[in-house]
Amino acid sequence: MAFLNRPNSKFSTTLYQAVSDTISTTFYVNAVPGRFPCVLIIDSGTAAQEKVQATSGGTNSITVVRNYDGNGAYTHTIGATVVDYDSPEYVIPLAQLLEALTTYKNIVTGGLNFTAPSSGLAVTIPSGQIYYSGSLVSIPSDGGHTYTASQDTYVDVANNGTYSYNGVANGAGAPALTANSIRIAKVVTSASAITGVTQSGTDSNSVPIFPLSLIDLISAAQNLTNKSINGNTVPTGTDTVALLAATQTLTNKRITKRSLLLSAGSATPAINTDLYDVVHITAQSAAITSFTSGLTGTPIEGDKLDIDITDNGTAQAITWGTSFESGSATLPTTTVISTRLDVSFVWNVVTSKWRCVAPAA
Numbered sequence: 001m002a003f004l005n006r007p008n009s010k011f012s013t014t015l016y017q018a019v020s021d022t023i024s025t026t027f028y029v030n031a032v033p034g035r036f037p038c039v040l041i042i043d044s045g046t047a048a049q050e051k052v053q054a055t056s057g058g059t060n061s062i063t064v065v066r067n068y069d070g071n072g073a074y075t076h077t078i079g080a081t082v083v084d085y086d087s088p089e090y091v092i093p094l095a096q097l098l099e100a101l102t103t104y105k106n107i108v109t110g111g112l113n114f115t116a117p118s119s120g121l122a123v124t125i126p127s128g129q130i131y132y133s134g135s136l137v138s139i140p141s142d143g144g145h146t147y148t149a150s151q152d153t154y155v156d157v158a159n160n161g162t163y164s165y166n167g168v169a170n171g172a173g174a175p176a177l178t179a180n181s182i183r184i185a186k187v188v189t190s191a192s193a194i195t196g197v198t199q200s201g202t203d204s205n206s207v208p209i210f211p212l213s214l215i216d217l218i219s220a221a222q223n224l225t226n227k228s229i230n231g232n233t234v235p236t237g238t239d240t241v242a243l244l245a246a247t248q249t250l251t252n253k254r255i256t257k258r259s260l261l262l263s264a265g266s267a268t269p270a271i272n273t274d275l276y277d278v279v280h281i282t283a284q285s286a287a288i289t290s291f292t293s294g295l296t297g298t299p300i301e302g303d304k305l306d307i308d309i310t311d312n313g314t315a316q317a318i319t320w321g322t323s324f325e326s327g328s329a330t331l332p333t334t335t336v337i338s339t340r341l342d343v344s345f346v347w348n349v350v351t352s353k354w355r356c357v358a359p360a361a
Contacts, residue, residue, distance in 0.1 A: 011084035015042070015076055016060065022073035025064055029082055032057040039068060039085040048074040051085065106132045106182045107211045112139060112157070114185070116194040122146040123187075123194060125155070125163070130182050132159040147189050154203065156181035174203035184210045257306075265312070266294070273297030278306045284335065285312045292321025299347040305354055308342045311335040327355035 017028035019042075033040070033054060040062075042050045050073055052064040067073040111128020124144040130137050142163045147153050151167040156178035158164070164178040170188065177183055186209055188196040199210035242248060260276040262269050265285035274297040288309075299305075309318070316335045324331060325348070335341050345354040 011038075013082045015078055015080045015082060018078045019076040019080075021075060022066065025066065027052075027062050027064055027082075028060055029062060030060065032060065032062060033084060040064070041083050041085050042076050043074070043080045044083050048076060048080075050074045050076070106130060108182065108184060109136065112184050113199055113210070114197060116187075116197045119193055121149060121189055121192070121194060123197075125185070130157065130159070132180075132182065135159070137161070147187050147194060149189050149191050151189055153187045153189070154183060155185040155187060156183050174205050174207065176205070177207050182211070183207050268293040270294035271296070271307075273299050273303065273305055277304065279308070281307070281309045283312045284309055284316050285314075287317040287319075289319050290321040291319070292323040295321075295323050299354075301347060301349045303347040305345040305347075306342065307345070308340050309335055310340045311337060313338050323353055325351060325353040325355055327357050329356045329359050331356045332359045 011031075011033050013029050013031035015027060016030050019027060027042075036057060037053055037055050040052050040054050042048070042052060049071075050067065051069040051071065052066055053068045054062045054064050056063045107130065109129045109131050111126050112130075113128075114123055114125050117123050122144055125142040127141045128139050130139055137159050139157055139161050145163070145165060147165070148167050150170060152170055152172065152174075153165050153167045154174055156164040156166065158178060158181045160180075164181065166175040166178065168175055174186075183203065184199065186196075186198040186203065187194060188198075202208050242250065257277040258275060259278040259280060260271065261280045261282070263282045265283065267286050267289045269279070269281060269288065269291060271279055271291070271294060273295070291307075309316075315337050318331075318333055318335065320331050324345070327346075327348070332341060332343060342359065343356060344358040346357055347353075348355040
């Protein structure tokens with residue numbers, strides 16, 4: 001299988017000591033990468049995001065080159081996130097590369113980069129080249145453009161060299177990408193000046209801004225924000241994902257019981273214990289001749305089942321059948337007139353029966 005160096009890969013940790021200046025080259029961390037050199041991102045996704053090159057490490061420290069990408073060095077608090085960007089020990093299968101190329105076929109190969117001017121709302125984008133759907137396209141300069149005040153303007157350049165300037169309110173979601181185009185910049189303006197130019201990352205619709213390389217494409221393709229799998233929207237957030245096969249502890253979660261309401265007065269209530277945890281039987285107008293006859297499901301150790309029965313004003317006899325047994329409480333044999341009868345069971349793996357543990361009228 002073919003591989004490519006993988007960005008944003010498996011290593012992550014946090015700072016256990018604050019970085020209080022922009023020149024210190026020793027960071028104290030709670031874990032150290034397995035190999036050096038590698039590139040790390042501190043405070044990823046925040047205003048203080050800084051890319052550093054880690055050249056070596058000790059037990060809980062790493063030696064770094066600050067401001068590795070030229071976008072600035074920052075101070076960082078205790079607990080700041082530290083994630084791996086492109087360490088050589090982490091690789092990505094070629095299949096994922098192909099997926100990225102299928103999703104994002106277009107990159108900027110040179111030029112078109114610019115910064116905010118010292119004042120005013122006008123700036124010129126220089127000429128450059130893009131690779132669009134298999135073809136290298138030369139893009140002319142836009143000749144200068146005056147941006148609308150107090151907006152976020154997304155600049156798209158089409159495969160025929162045409163520029164589009166799509167403005168939204170400051171802080172609003174990004175507009176759709178112009179047809180047959182690459183998004184090359186997000187320009188933020190105040191009432192009188194351009195306050196920021198972004199030519200990296202992705203917008204709020206996961207569209208790459210100024211994609212420079214296959215690494216950018218892979219990173220964008222792997223970002224599931226605002227995407228779906230088999231028609232189901234992927235949730236957003238920064239919490240840990242609960243996995244189906246992993247052993248994990250869930251906290252602050254409420255488990256909603258699956259309930260079944262029966263009111264037809266059946267003598268053999270149909271209950272599937274794989275689908276329901278609680279069964280409500282109301283207005284029971286006939287004797288229950290067997291709870292076992294209509295019972296289905298494949299219970300496992302620890303399963304619980306609650307059944308409550310209310311008659312129609314006439315006491316009704318109850319026969320439980322061979323799938324039930326008395327336990328710490330005795331199986332009731334009749335309803336109590338016009339009174340809800342609650343019976344609780346746990347699955348007994350020794351006898352393969354629902355064991356009665358608590359009846360109470």
